[in-house]
Amino acid sequence: MSSPTTVLQPTGAGIGPPQIDRPSPVIRAVGAAAIVGTAVTVWLGLWVTPPDEFMGEQVRLLYMHPPVAWISFLAFGVAACSSALYLWPRTRSRRFDRLAGASAEVGVVFTGLTLASGSIWGRATWGQWWTWDPLLTTTALLFVLYLGYLALRRVPGEFDACARRSAIAALVAFVDVPIVYFSVTWWRSLHQAPSVLNPTTGKTYVHGSMLWTMLLGFVSLTLAYVWLLGHRYRLARFQEIEDSEGLEVALAERRAEAVIA
Amino acid sequence: MLRDAALVAGKDLRIELRSKVALNQVVPFAAAVLILFGLALGPDRKILAPASAGLFWVATLLSAILAVQRSYAIESADAARDGLRLSGLDPAGIFLGKAAAITAELLVLETGLAVGVVLLYGAHLAGGLVLLATCVVATIGLAAVGTLYGVVASGLRSRETLLPLLFLPIVAPVLLAATKAWKAALAGTPTHALGWLDLLVVFAVLYLAIGTVAYGSLLEDG
Numbered sequence: 050m051s052s053p054t055t056v057l058q059p060t061g062a063g064i065g066p067p068q069i070d071r072p073s074p075v076i077r078a079v080g081a082a083a084i085v086g087t088a089v090t091v092w093l094g095l096w097v098t099p100p101d102e103f104m105g106e107q108v109r110l111l112y113m114h115p116p117v118a119w120i121s122f123l124a125f126g127v128a129a130c131s132s133a134l135y136l137w138p139r140t141r142s143r144r145f146d147r148l149a150g151a152s153a154e155v156g157v158v159f160t161g162l163t164l165a166s167g168s169i170w171g172r173a174t175w176g177q178w179w180t181w182d183p184l185l186t187t188t189a190l191l192f193v194l195y196l197g198y199l200a201l202r203r204v205p206g207e208f209d210a211c212a213r214r215s216a217i218a219a220l221v222a223f224v225d226v227p228i229v230y231f232s233v234t235w236w237r238s239l240h241q242a243p244s245v246l247n248p249t250t251g252k253t254y255v256h257g258s259m260l261w262t263m264l265l266g267f268v269s270l271t272l273a274y275v276w277l278l279g280h281r282y283r284l285a286r287f288q289e290i291e292d293s294e295g296l297e298v299a300l301a302e303r304r305a306e307a308v309i310a
Numbered sequence: 311m312l313r314d315a316a317l318v319a320g321k322d323l324r325i326e327l328r329s330k331v332a333l334n335q336v337v338p339f340a341a342a343v344l345i346l347f348g349l350a351l352g353p354d355r356k357i358l359a360p361a362s363a364g365l366f367w368v369a370t371l372l373s374a375i376l377a378v379q380r381s382y383a384i385e386s387a388d389a390a391r392d393g394l395r396l397s398g399l400d401p402a403g404i405f406l407g408k409a410a411a412i413t414a415e416l417l418v419l420e421t422g423l424a425v426g427v428v429l430l431y432g433a434h435l436a437g438g439l440v441l442l443a444t445c446v447v448a449t450i451g452l453a454a455v456g457t458l459y460g461v462v463a464s465g466l467r468s469r470e471t472l473l474p475l476l477f478l479p480i481v482a483p484v485l486l487a488a489t490k491a492w493k494a495a496l497a498g499t500p501t502h503a504l505g506w507l508d509l510l511v512v513f514a515v516l517y518l519a520i521g522t523v524a525y526g527s528l529l530e531d532g
Contacts, residue, residue: 190479197475204466210531214462217524218476221458224516225480232483232509236490 076279083276086269093262101259110170112262116270118163118188124156124274125195129223132216143289146212149219150202151281153195155274160192183234190229194222208289311406314399318407323414325384332415336376340419343369344426355432362433363492366423367485371452373419374481375474377412378456382464391465394529401526405457409521412453413446420445437495440503444495447507448488451514455480458521461528483513 094112101108128149135145167185168178179185202215326332347365351357358365385391394404424441427433435441459476463469487506494502 190482193475194479197472197479200468200472200475201462204468204472206466207531213527214531217528218459218462221455221480221517221520224520225483228483228509228513228516232486235505235509236486 072280072283076276076283079272079279080276083269083272086265086272090262090266090269093258093265098258098262104174107170107173108259110166110173111259112266114163114166114170115263116266117159117166119267120270120274121156121160121163121188121191123271124152124159124278125191125223125226127278128153128156128195128219132219132223135212135216136220143208143212146216147282147285147289148278149216150199151278151285153198153202153219154281155277157192157195157199158277159274160188160195163188164192181237183230183237186233187226187230190233191226194225198222311400311403314403315406315410318394318399318404319410319414320407322381322384322408322411326380326411326415329384331380332377332419336373336380336415337419337422339376340369340373340423341426343372344423344430348430358431359433362427362431363496364485364489365431366420366427366492367448367488369423370416370420370449371478371481371485373423374412374416374452374456375477377415377419378453378460378477379470379473381408381412381457382460382469386464391529401529402522404529405461405521405525406518408460409450409453409457409518412456413449416449416453417445420449433496435496436498437500437503440495440500440507441492443507444488444491444503444510447510447514448484448491451484451510451517452481454514454517454521458517458524458528461525465531484510487513 090112094109098109098112100106131145131149131152134140135142135149164185167188171180171185172178198215198218201218202211204211344365347361347369348358351361351365385394424435428435456477459473459480463473463476466472487509491503491506491510494500494506
């Protein structure tokens with residue numbers, strides 16, 4: 050990518066829209082691959098693969114729900130790693146702050162999708178929208194945890210201070226995830242025996258075309274994650290440039306108007 | 311570090327003793343919450359008594375938010391926070407001191423709440439030692455997270471709404487573990503509480519450690 054100073058410039062006499070560079074070819078290639086992969090997954094999942102012996106047509110959620118859930122955990126993992134890299138003095142760079150914010154935001158979207166698709170699946174197989182299953186409960190808490198993190202990121206302030214408190218908050222939240230999972234699992238296991246309706250047991254029956262479709266789902270959605278991450282990262286960079294240079298551009302435009310008048 | 315912590319804790323507690331804001335506002339708030347739970351769940355003691363452990367801890371969590379906000383409200387007046395930064399005290403000491411003061415205030419409040427659940431919900435307090443140990447360890451965990459997020463949120467314009475959103479999901483395991491430990495103790499099976507107590511200890515130690523390391527840079531940013 051080009052250096053920030055060449056990205057947003059007053060054009061000509063300072064009148065007209067600023068020039069913004071285009072996304073890198075890598076990001077566009079990833080985006081194209083993600084779209085094709087997802088389309089093929091949908092085709093395989095809805096038309097090619099057979100209905101499941103036990104779950105029937107509902108098994109088709111298998112091609113979408115686990116990959117979406119995987120992305121939310123991956124995204125929060127990436128956010129935590131980049132936050133740690135930002136806090137580490139030797140690797141401190143605005144890049145890691147942008148990456149953490151972008152990844153957490155994409156992660157929250159995918160966590161929302163995980164909860165929605167999980168609820169729909171639960172309604173179809175268990176007969177209810179919600180059960181206090183350890184994974185479900187952990188995911189729901191994760192969703193609100195990172196909504197809080199994003200809310201904190203949105204609070205305006207000096208860049209370094211914002212980035213540092215966001216990074217610390219991301220790590221504090223991430224450390225909580227295993228504790229939440231452990232406590233919730235324990236909480237449920239004391240109450241009832243592990244449920245036979247656990248969605249993971251469905252995986253025992255996965256084979257052949259179903260397995261390949263699910264794997265393709267994982268790959269396509271991971272590509273989609275990288276694509277979204279790349280675009281969100283770019284947007285964050287433009288916002289920073291806008292914050293630092295926007296005023297100067299506006300001033301230059303006003304001055305140019307004054308000269309014409 | 312510990313000397314600094316004692317100084318800060320002493321200062322915070324002295325302010326609370328003199329201003330009595332915690333006594334006049336947080337304690338009545340907790341009482342109101344207990345009464346509202348009673349209204350929400352109905353007058354039937356068969357429902358209220360088994361739920362009393364959970365309701366006790368939810369009331370404690372909600373009061374903890376107020377205690378943390380109060381703890382940072384006293385720093386925001388008269389540029390006290392700048393004074394704290396200039397005082398040359400060890401930031402880790404400041405963190406531990408503020409957490410200790412919040413712990414002490416919440417423990418006093420929990421004593422009142424325990425009386426409340428006995429009187430209002432008809433709970434029978436049993437396994438006193440386990441109850442007490444749970445209160446101490448869980449409250450240290452709450453205070454550690456609260457002090458850490460309190461300094462993150464303090465000085466921000468939206469701190470009143472941001473703090474509960476950040477604080478409550480993080481302390482969900484404390485609510486869970488403390489409630490289970492209390493339930494085990496009240497049911498007369500205190501040995502079942504030991505695992506949950508371990509979890510509370512891990513939580514408290516972890517967040518005390520994070521706070522001790524991270525507090526300095528967070529305090530500087532304010």
